[in-house]
Structures are given as structure tokens and as C-alpha cells.
Amino acid sequence: MDDQRQGMAHLRKLLEESVGGRGRIAMVTGAVATGKSELLHGFADQALEQGALPLSATGSRAERDLPLGVLSQLVRNTPTDEHRTATLDLLREGSHARMSRDPGAESFEHVDVQIVDALCTVLLKQSERRPLVIVVDDVHHADRASQLCLSYLARRVTYARIMLVFSVPDHHAHLRTLLHTEMARQPHCHAVRLAHLSAEGVAARVRRRAGAQAADLFAARCHELSGGNRLLVDALLEDLQATGEPGERYADAVLACLHRADPGLLPVARALAVLGEPGTAGRLLGQGEATTARAAQALTGAGLLAGGRFRHEAAASAVLAGLDGAELVDLHRRAAELTYQEGAPAPVVATHLLTASHAGDPWALSVLEEAARQALRDDGVESAIEYLKLALRACDDGRRRARIATTLVRATWRIDPGTPTGHLAELTEALHKGDLGGADAIVLARALLWHGHVADAKDVLSRLGELDREALAELAATRAWCRGSWPAFLPHLPEPPAEQASATARSLGADRRLESADALASALREGPSAELAQTAERVLRGSRLDEMSMDAVECALLTLTFTDRADRAAPWCDAFVTEAAGRHAPSRQARLSAIRAEIALRRGDLAAAARDAQRALDLISPDSWGVAVGAPLGVLLMAGAAMGRHLDYVRQAAQPVPEAMLETRFGPQYLYGRGRFALVSGQPRQALRDLRLCGELMGAWRMDVPEFIPWRVDAAEALVRLGEVEEARALIDQQLAGGGKRSRRVYGMALRVLAATAERRHRAVLLRRAADLLQIGGDRYEHARALFDLIDAYHAIGEHRRAGMLAGRARALATECHAGALADTAPRGQRNGGAGGQAAGPVIKAVASPVLSDAEQRVAALAADGYSNREISGKLFITVSTVEQHLTRIYRKLNVSRRDDLPPSLADRAV
Structure with a gap:
């Protein structure tokens, strides 16, 4: 049985006793919204049904100063007779007498006792004719005179047919005065206590109001956020059904509970909403801890608090919403000062300063800087940025402003490298004024480099002056980064004296930033080694994505990727991408997504x-990528073209990039991607220009290792398409002689292109070897390309059965890679009825098909069908010389160098 039913049963029993001539008093107590009013109204109805005369009234805070107001409500509900008329006369007399007195005097002394006695006598006489049930809801709000009269009556109903029923909330100040001293001590006074709903009670209420499904979905949360308070439960149910979260109705219900309770609770509620601790809230309000503790207990009893804090942020926000802007700012400003004086953690104090937008006190800047440092350690980047912005606005010391601005640049960099550009000019100006130096100046130089401001970066470094230990460490890390990412700028970085450099090296021997950056630089200059891979994985095992480790993680992942260990880099990269997402660091997510795209490309x-490269470019804008945009953009172009979607990526291919990018590692990555894109798009000359420039830059920076970018292979393919076979073969020979055989992937790619320069009878051998190497190397796309070329080579020498046996495997591999471009043209032998299913044709062939003249079309068709020049001469009744002239023009128009490269589709038109 719940409290309501138990309470009603108790009241009915008391009614039976009072009807029998034994007067009773019932004090119905409970927190706000425990159902006291509902119980009283229901009981009054039942009393009427049982023959008693219910007289009801409700106390109101607004009518507390109206003399005998509650008693007047009761009397006006009595039957019209001489007793009622006499009572009303007495009330008018008592009210007039009370209002003529000094308003500041005590009411008890100035209510005529004779009038009180006469009023009570009238009620007692009424009960002789019919039992009376006097019900007063919220009696704590009744005026003082009415409370005195009711107290007087309570002492005289012991043997009368009168039952008094009053409701009062728990923890109200009036409970400790009149009602406790006069009512509660009466032997015929009984307490009826109501409580909030239990979890089961909340579920039952939700089920009655919204059905079983709603109860399953929302009952637990309604109980959690309401403490069983019926008013809050009903409001929460409406909000949760509408939006799934506590909202406007819940906020209104919270305010309604506060307004119905003791007004003294509101200031405490606001203080708790700001501070969350009862003791501190009392000091903020300038009142004793005991007073605040009682208020907090009342708020807890009302279901608003749990553990001294509001059950939901929406409740705290609702409490503070009633304050105007100036009041709220003042409250948080005083809260900041109080929490600082009491030694609260810096983030707690800083949050109040931020809300108050106030940092004018001498101690405020230090608190904000410390809070920002802690937030950055805990991945609260957004909070750190807001703390630093406030500190920057309030600081008028040049050196300190420069330090704060540098920290702000580092913080915003985690979210978007493009965001802090507005602060770079301020930091540069601070440098010129002498307010910025050391490690902060080196950080500024690196930020300027990222955005391609090379001249400004040189200017910064020229003003470094003497370097302390921290600056030397930052310089060492920057030099290591430049070796692998911006080798062209390395000569502009100062070289510390030998004794300082050795001291720095000793102090930074375990610094992962240096170790990882050195490993990447070595991989790009010397090629792969087991030692470099071990170093990279050791760095990754010991790294988390904190403020200083992103460079270390990035360099270690790239070291594995650029040394033919993409499979080993992949799980590490995935783990760090997940960590970056959890840390709400879009910039880091973007940089890691670009690496993951590179890994995926090398695995075919x-x-x-394409997906990861596009995600990298979406997470932060191309402008925010700065010079590093070349890495994801290059991968996107290569992947898009290989999938046969080069038309979808024409806009990206034409996208402007920073000029300074060509001075960085990202330049060759971009040129290689653009060159591959041009090659698939049927523009071998443009491809050759990009690939040769890529090679020139790599050679100039001593980064010309094939595991990084095998540019010679693709340049050779472009030359084959342009008919420069000998030059193409020379490039492949250079590639194989210069470490190209070290990597199975690059070796296989080189052999595939070399086969295109060889005689027809030798191609199959080279392509079989290429396919085997690429299968081991793990690049499924390049493996598929080799298989399709091998199929075509088999058809060319009449081994149609062997070609057919490979067709299904090649087609499945191309589908797995999403390499739509490989299936554009079927091998020539299959079009002539060769064995095997349909498969794609050779990769190295013309893509464009300009219009041929009728004569050229006839010659091309026969040549594509395998006829010799003399056979074509006989079929078309033209000279062999004329056939050769036609073929020269055909090759030029179709961008091929020999008849074997003619599109097989031409054979369908043979006459």
C-alpha cells in the first residue's frame, strides 16, 4: 500500500473517532509535491459522503498579511444560518481591530481573545448539529490571526465532533514555531507523513499516464532525476517523450517546487547551482553553515538535490535563469573569489571567472593559465581555449601576453591549425618588441612554416638570441621535424653550439619526438631497415596523444608506412584515430586520417x-592544412583515378595549393598523386612533367628512396604511352639499380612497366614475376594491374587458355580493390573468341580515342586484329609505305607507341 492510501485510511479512522465525539487533529506533512493537497481534497470529499460538513481553506503566501483570511474561507463554507451571520460579524470585528493596530506589533497580543473565543464557540456549536471537518492546506501560509484561532480551537476539540486536518511541508520555518508548539503537543494530534514515490511507484505512475512501453523506457530515468517528486515525474515524462532529455517542462517544475516551498530556499538553491557544496554556498551567502545545511536538506527532501548537487544540469540552469545578467555575473565573480581563497582547484575557480567574464583580480591570470594547462592535459581543449582567451583579454603585460598567446596557438592547433592564424601576427609583433623569445619563438616559427609564411619564419629565427634549456629542446625537435618534412628550410635553423647540443641530447635521450623524427628522416634518406621499424614501434608503444606526442606518433607511423610496413602501421593508426576521436581533437583526427589513407593506398x-583522405580534408579545411595539404590531396587523386572516377576529382586536381608546399615533403607526395591522376586521365605529358618535378625535389633533398615514392616507375609508364620506349626502359633500369629491388612492391611495379618495353614473347615472364612480387608485397591494386597485363600478354602469344584461367582471379581482385578503371577494356584475345570469361585489358594503353579518318580507321582495325603491314597492304590495296604512314598518325592520335597497344575495340571494325 502506498503513502496516499495509507494516509487516507489513517484519516478515515480519525474521522470515525471524531464523529463519535472524540475530536482529532491530523498534521499531514511531507516534502513539496508528495501529494498533500491531493490527499486533503480527497479526504474532504469522503467526509462529505460520510455525513460530515467539510470546511476547506488554503493558505497563501500572498494573503499571509490578511487578518483572519483563512478563517474567513472556512466560515464562508458553513450553512447560512444565525451562526454563520454571527461568525461573519465577529470576523469583520476582529479584522478591523487587527488592522487598526500597529502593524509591527505581535499579532497574538492584538487579536481580541474574546473574539477568538466567540469564533471557536460558533464552530463548536455547529459541530453539535453535524460533525465538522476543518481542512486547511498549506497552513504554514495562513495569517497569524487565523493560526491563533485554529490553535485555540485545537485545544478545545478534545470531546467535540470536530476533526482538524492541516498540511505543511517538511523543513519549513513555521513548523518550529506555532504549529509545533501548539498543535503537535496535543494528545489528540496525529501525524500523517507522506513521502515521495519509490522507483516502483514512479513506474506505476508513468504506466498509468503513458502506458507500459513508456514505463519501460522512462520510469528509471524519471525516478533518478526526480527523487520520486510527483510534479517532477510528470514534467520529466512529458520532456522525455518529446525530446528524450529533461527540458522546459522539467525546468518549470523545478521552479514551481521552489516557489511552493520556503522562499528562503531560493538563494541557497542559486548558490548551490553555482558552487555545488552546501558549506561553501553558506559562506557565499554570508550565512551560517547550519542554516544552509537545513536548506540543502529541504531541497534534497523535495527531490531536487542528490548528494548536495542538483540531479540534472537543467535544474541548476532553471534556478539561475531567474537572475538577470548583472546578478549572475556578480554571483560567479564572488564565487570565483571565494573558491580561490579556499584553495579550490584552478579549473573550478577559472570556470567562475569565465562565466563572470572577469579576470581583473591580481591572482586571476595565474589561475586561468593553470586551469588551461590542466585542461590541455585532460583533453579539455575547448575549455582551455576559453580560459586562455579570457586571460589574453585581461592581460596588459607584453611578455605575459606573448606567453599566453603561444599557449593559445598550441591549444587551438589541436582543433584546427587554421584557427590560430589571427594570433600569429600578434606574436610576431611581440617578437619585434622583445616580448617573445626562446621556445615560444620557435613554436611561432613552426606555426608560420605550416601556413607557408617562410620569410616570416626566417625573421623569427633570426631574432632568437640566447637559448635556454627549454628552447634548445624545442629547437632540436624542430630540426628533427624539418629533416623529414621541410628539408629545404633546414639550413635556416640555427645550429646550437656543440656543448649545448650534447647537453640537450643527453637531457632528451628518451624524448620520443626526437627519436621518432630522426627515424622518419633516416627512412626517407636511407630506405628501410629493421632497426628503424623497431624504433617506430617502440615509440608507438609508449605514446599517447597528449600535447607533445602527436609529432612523435605521426613520424613513427610514417616511418613504418614509408618502409613497406603498411600492414604493421595499420592497427597502430586505427588505435590512435580512435583515441583522437575520444579526445575531441579534430586536427589530430585529420592528420591521422591522412596517414591511414596513405596506408590504405599502399595496401591497394x-x-x-579515398574515404580517409576525404575525411582528413573535411575535418579541417584545406586552408587549415597549410603546406601539409599535399599528403591527403595526393592520396585522394591517386585513389580516385585508380577507381576510374577521375572525372569526380577534377576539381580537387585543379585545387590551388600553397606555393611553399613544393619546399616540403608534402610537395612530392602531391606531385606524385597529381601525376598518377593525369596518367589515368589520358594526359601522359602532364603526368611526366609532374613526376619529373617530383623526382627532382626528392633528389635535391636526398629523399629519393623508392619505398617513399617510386616516381621513376610511373614516369616510365608515361614515356611508354608517349612512345619513348628506350627512355622508359632506362628509367626502370635506374629504379632497379637504385634500391628498387629492395622492396617487393616497387620491384613488382617496375617489372610490370618493364614488360611493356620488352618484346612480346618476353612479357609474360616479366609479368608473372611482377604479379608474384606484388602479391607478396601486399598491394592488391598493383597486383591486379599486373594480372590484367599478364592476361593480355598471354592472349598476344596465343595462350588463351592460360589467360582465361587468370581472368576470374584478376576480376575478383579488381572488384575487391574497387578498381573500376581496370575493367574498362577487355583483352584483345577474348574479343576474338579466346578462352576465358570477360576481363579487363592492359593498363598501359591509350585512354583517349580521338576521331580517326576512314582510311586510318580501316588500317587501325586490321592492325589491332593482328595483321602485319604487308597483310594490311594486300587487304586494302595500298602500299606498305602508306600503311606505315597511316600507323604513324594513328599512334600519335591514340598516344600509343606500337600496334600491340592499340585498343582491342578497334578490331571489331576490321573489314
């Missing part, structure tokens, strides 16, 4: 490479 997963 074209769709994943």
Missing part, C-alpha cells in the same frame, strides 16, 4: 584510401 584498398 582504393575505397578506404
